[in-house]
Amino acid sequence: MLPAALRRWLRRPKRSDPRLLSQFFFADERVTQVVAEINGLDAELDPQQYLVLLNQLHLSQAHLLAVLEQIMEECIPTQRHSRDYLVKFPEELLVGNLGNHMLFAAECLLAGTFLEVEEADGAQLRPQARKLLSSLELVRTVLREQSLSQPSFYPEPVQAVLVQFDRLFAEFELSYVSSMVVVKSPEEIYRQQEIIVLFCETVGRALRLGYLTQEMIDGYEPLLMFTIPRLAIISGLLIYPEGPLSLERSPDQMSRVFSPFYNLLKKIRDLLRVLSTKELCLLERSLCTAETDPCDLATPPAWGAAVAREEPSPPWGLLEVTHATPALPSGLPGVGDDAGTNWQWSSQPLGSSLGLDATPGACCLELRSRYSSTKDMLHTLFVCISGVADQLQTNFASDLRSILKTVFKIIASQTEPSEEPNTSRGHHLPEWVPDSTCSQCSACRSPFTLLRRRHHCRSCGKIFCARCSPHAVALPHYGQLKPVRVCTHCYATHLLPATRCTWSQ
Template sequence: ASRPAMLQSLGRKLFLPHRKSGSELLSRYYAADQELVRVAQQIKRLDADKQQDRVSELIGELKECQQRVMKLMLELMNELIPDRRHPKDFRMKFPDEVVQEGLEGQLWYASECLAAGSSILYREVEAESIRPLAIQVTREGEKTRRLLRDEASRSYFGAEPRANRRLLDQLALFDRILAEFELSYVSAMVPVKTMTEMDQLQEVAVLFSETAAWALAGGHIRRDDIDECEPTLMIVLPRLAVLHGLLVHPDGPLSTKDRPASKLCPLFRAFHSHLDRVRSFLGKLKQSDRDRLVRRLCLTESGDATDAEADVDADADRVAGLFKVIAGVADQIQSNYAWELRYLLRCVYNLHCSEAVDEAAASAAAATATLAVEEGLDAFDWQVTDSVQSASTSMVTAAATGAEASAVEPPAWVPDSASDVCTNRRCGQAFTITRRRHHCRACGGLFCSACTRARRALPVLGFDSPVRLCDACCVSAAAVNENNGDRA
């Protein structure tokens, strides 16, 4: 190469700024970090008393910038120190609404607020106890950011980040401290289960899994119900689990023999006396009556655990009385322990879902990824509005031409990690602990709950029952249904 060309190349490296479209993690991190610094400096220059609206707007931007920076920091940790990541098994004790994408970014913002002297409303004592840890998170986070910025500059000249031992150690330290703060902060904000409670819940999960296997073998539920996550399983499976636990597992998690109510799993603690009475009556039932009871429990009628004594003691129809009590206990679990029930059902789905369904989902994801690579697409360059338009056009075209439902395949879902905000252009709100992600079944895009309130059937895509749709796809689905009605 000529000398002028070499000088020109060196000049580009020295003087051209980092571009946000860079493919390297470090260059993308540098751009995101610079954006965060810019927003933070703007906030410092404003008068909070005179420009409250502008400050609030910039704080929202600051949170979004922190989310992006933290997301890239976590990706760098996975890339550079995959074997030194701090375990987060404690998350299984958290409620579902807490564990979500972007949690670390929210924790980072919370740590800065606590480190600056803020407190947690109605939890002042807890705030004081975790404030030293919050200060440590803020301090180590700044060190990590500084080292990553320096490493991003060095990487332009071919430096290998894995050779920077100081950076790797700092990433591991920050990961550990952030995990410790996460456990302490979440424990202060929401109820977190103890190890004893988790062990008891695991025993109930085993009971639910064995109940599902027994119900599948007996034909009480279908394999398709599990594969398709049929909503009726939320009613039927807990009822069958109560019956199965009382009949088949005398020493299992529902055992009341020589066990006080305080030793039972919290899900069944309030029904100790009811379970004890039901167990005694079940032993007196004939096999034909047990079969009749199972068939009734597979229906979706409601029960009443409060009428246990009156109904079970009635000799006219003991099966009906047992049904009311068992169904009442199971239905109370659904009402009072929604998170625990979701956890139990998720265990059942993961263990008993057909391998064909898993392989089909994996094949579809692989095909989508391969297509993106072949076409030179950026995996993170999601264009949901184009997907909405494409899916809507496909539905309307299929309905207008009288195509079969199988002619249009449901689109692949946009990954949860692809967006931190609602992809409805008129909304654009950031996802948080309370504003969660939802997928439109028609276009596969990511939206908040406010933008996916519509429910419509999509026979063209194979959904005969109403499913969640975004606003744009709801309009298209209405046109499809109207078109089908006109042809009929």
């Protein structure tokens, strides 16, 4: 019988062999080579070379996992462990090579290092990490032997070890991420889908009423990040009261996005129900433009035009303040308006025209009597609705971003992709550096982690952390007419001062 080393040399596949097991052989060999170099190096004597080898190890492991993923898709496509749990993860964690980070985290846990997790959580995760890495070593051994014998065949023992590794990897991934961030429950995912439906219905209604335009949707107008949640609050409370903002439910039955505002939403709903159709239209139009006093919109501006935003201080207690009841002018069913206002309050509240349980007449007058004028009442509603929507942006930014991203995909016009708009100007797009080839920021050299994400500069194509690519400018020569992310170097060196000034303003 031939020695193992000689047999390995004789049966060694060719580098040009396109079969996955042959590709795995060389990817595995590269990982083994880099690990051997790291083990033979004194990090204290040559720290720079040690960092270079760590980077090479990260890239070679990423390549190994990528080939292994292709092998599992080819060998055990129907036996893969379910990855449905990925929908529970925050959107920002699904960008980049999550699998390679999980492998690195398992190695750190086994070495007693706790990265991004508490020590108690790390101690509980260590047994899973040990099983995962042991399974990976078994997979590497089995696939190496198979690549030297029959690179086109996956016998049952090979399939068995792949199924076990896939299951252990999925279990560790879910456990590790759950220890770092809040993972949504199935109930919360369903409630978020209800919110997506509400937002889509809201946008559809706003388009029909002329509050928004399809061009604003297709252009991903930044103002819509504020407009859509504001209008959705009114829709959820007044137009679709059986939806996700139904206040007949208890707070713990609502989505966690809206449940903190349960009591305030009840007060907003009660006040919305006493508005006339004209008053509601005025309120909604003011919410569509910017944070402007509704009473300043007697002559509505061109909707969708840019309006400077101001940050008001939300008077959360305004709905609870009882103003002195003014003298009622004769012949009017409600409280008199300011001298400068021309609106007439409807004798019938809006709720009745919408088929809702309208606020009784006496209660309607009592609610209106708390405010000195229509202007005061609409301003209170404006500030409180805007305040709730802005709090969503602050406290649930990831959830709201995911919801709006889905809404835009559904509502946006389906157009054919343009044919390389940049070529008409004679400029070619920069070479896009693959995520798998870069493990640290190209500027500050900080290593990328699950929380320090990769970002491509649209001007040079290199990868940076968020701190080193904080600017957004238009790149007309690349066909990018709207602001896109660029790194600090390109922003300061390659872009014209006039362009930087215009977009920064």
